[in-house]
Amino acid sequence: xxxxxxxxxxxxxxxxxxxxxxxxxxxxxxxxxxxxxxxxxxxxxxxxxxxxxxxxxxxxxxxxxxxxxxxxxxxxxxxxxxxxxxxxxxxxxxxxxxxxxxxxxxxxxxxxxxxxxxxxxxxxxxxxxxxxxxxxxxxxxxxxxxxxxxxxxxxxxxxxxxxxxxxxxxxxxxxxxxxxxxxxxxxxxxxxxxxxxxxxxxxxxxxxxxxxxxxxxxxxxxxxxxxxxxxxxxxxxxxxxxxxxxxxxxxxxxxxxxxxxxxxxxxxxxx
Numbered sequence: 001x002x003x004x005x006x007x008x009x010x011x012x013x014x015x016x017x018x019x020x021x022x023x024x025x026x027x028x029x030x031x032x033x034x035x036x037x038x039x040x041x042x043x044x045x046x047x048x049x050x051x052x053x054x055x056x057x058x059x060x061x062x063x064x065x066x067x068x069x070x071x072x073x074x075x076x077x078x079x080x081x082x083x084x085x086x087x088x089x090x091x092x093x094x095x096x097x098x099x100x101x102x103x104x105x106x107x108x109x110x111x112x113x114x115x116x117x118x119x120x121x122x123x124x125x126x127x128x129x130x131x132x133x134x135x136x137x138x139x140x141x142x143x144x145x146x147x148x149x150x151x152x153x154x155x156x157x158x159x160x161x162x163x164x165x166x167x168x169x170x171x172x173x174x175x176x177x178x179x180x181x182x183x184x185x186x187x188x189x190x191x192x193x194x195x196x197x198x199x200x201x202x203x204x205x206x207x208x209x210x211x212x213x214x215x216x217x218x219x220x221x222x223x224x225x226x227x228x229x230x231x232x233x234x235x236x237x238x239x240x241x242x243x244x245x246x247x248x249x250x251x252x253x254x255x256x257x258x259x260x261x262x263x264x265x266x267x268x269x270x271x
Contacts, residue, residue, distance in 0.1 A: 001054045001156050002112040004105050005045040006120035006136070007038040007073060009066040034069050037121025041184050043191040044151070045119050046077050052156060055079045055112070059104050061089060061097060067207045075194035075202035082108075086211035091224035094127070098135025100222055103215045105140060115179055116156060122147055122183045130183070137181035145180055149187040 012031040034042075045056045058073035060066050061084040070081035084100055092100065109115040118137075123130035130146075137144035150164040152173060162175040166185050194202070212222070219225055245262065246255030263269045 001052065001114050001116040002108060003045045003048055003054045003056050004108060004115060004118045005038070005042045005056060005058045005073070005078065006101055006118065006133070007042055007058055007060050007069060008035045008121075008124050009033070009060065009062050009069040010035045010124055010126045032065070032069070034072060035121055035124045035126075037123060037125075037184065037186065039121075039191045040186055040188050041119035041121050041182070042073055042076065042078070043189045044182075044184060045117075046192070047189065048117070048151075048154070049077070049079075052154075054116070057082060057108055059084060059101065059108075061085070061092075061100050063090075064209075067209075070207045071202050071205075072194070074205045074207070075199045076192060077198065080208070081205070082208045082210055084210050084215070088212050088219050088223045088225075091227065091230075092222060093227035093229045094129050094131040094135055095228060096222050096224075096226040098132050098139060099217065099226065100215065101132065102136045102139035103217055104210060105136065107210075107215065117161070117179065118142065118181045120181075120183055122185050133181055133183035140179075140181070143176040143178070143180040145174060145176060146183045148182045148184045151182075151188075 009032045012033040042058060045054075045058075048054050049056045056078045057080040058070055058078040059082045060069055062069070064083075064085055066085065067083055070083055074081050082104065084104055089096075089100055105115060105118060118140075120133045120136075122133070124132075134144055134146065136142070145161070145163050145165065147165045147167065148163045149166040149171070151161065152164055153160075153162040155161075156178070159178045160175060161178060161180055162173065163182065165172040165174055166187060212219070224230075245258040248255045260269065
């Protein structure tokens with residue numbers, strides 16, 4: 001059984017810049033990391049490998065330097081690392097990105113004929129859209145299980161999975177047939193650290209690079225050409241500095257009065 005973990009290289013900073021001409025991320029001089037939510041998807045894939053003896057493939061779409069992200073996945077124990085990299089993939093929104101990733105998973109399915117699960121983080125910290133995972137599921141026709149914080153039961157022979165979904169103020173237990181796409185939250189597990197021998201082995205291990213000649217997708221459906229949405233501006237939110245009123249310890253009543261007067265002056269209290 002093949003399990004596919006989708007991971008992404010993201011900026012390790014909130015101070016990102018957008019090219020004013022292409023409206024794409026400026027990558028020069030910015031440190032990059034594995035998207036934190038995706039590390040939990042990768043860890044769960046490896047736990048399933050340890051438990052069931054599955055094969056794990058890690059895939060990532062990005063520029064050539066995203067190979068470092070996949071090297072980390074190899075150091076953790078994945079069996080195959082595939083970088084989807086081509087200039088025509090660049091500038092993709094979530095729709096075009098899910099198209100490329102789905103095509104890669106479809107190709108892996110033809111090679112293994114038994115893709116059972118696809119896992120990714122619930123969202124990325126640079127885009128925060130939470131759309132790529134569901135987009136992959138829709139394109140592949142897989143069952144879609146989002147916000148997963150626990151795999152309750154998994155039976156590959158019966159082709160069924162039961163998971164717990166973390167919702168606002170409650171949990172939901174859902175059962176679905178395989179193959180399925182899971183987007184996971186941080187509470188699912190604690191990612192492992194690579195061992196030194198695995199790091200050394202990963203340094204010499206190959207990362208496969210698939211371009212569009214391999215996937216054979218229409219250029220109108222990928223990259224900037226296949227993206228109906230784009231980023232016009234990105235910035236860090238501005239937060240006003242706070243104001244200290246009175247002395248809450250020495251004069252709590254007077255401080256409370258000052259606060260009420262301030263709120264009344266701003267018309268923030270009902271009369």
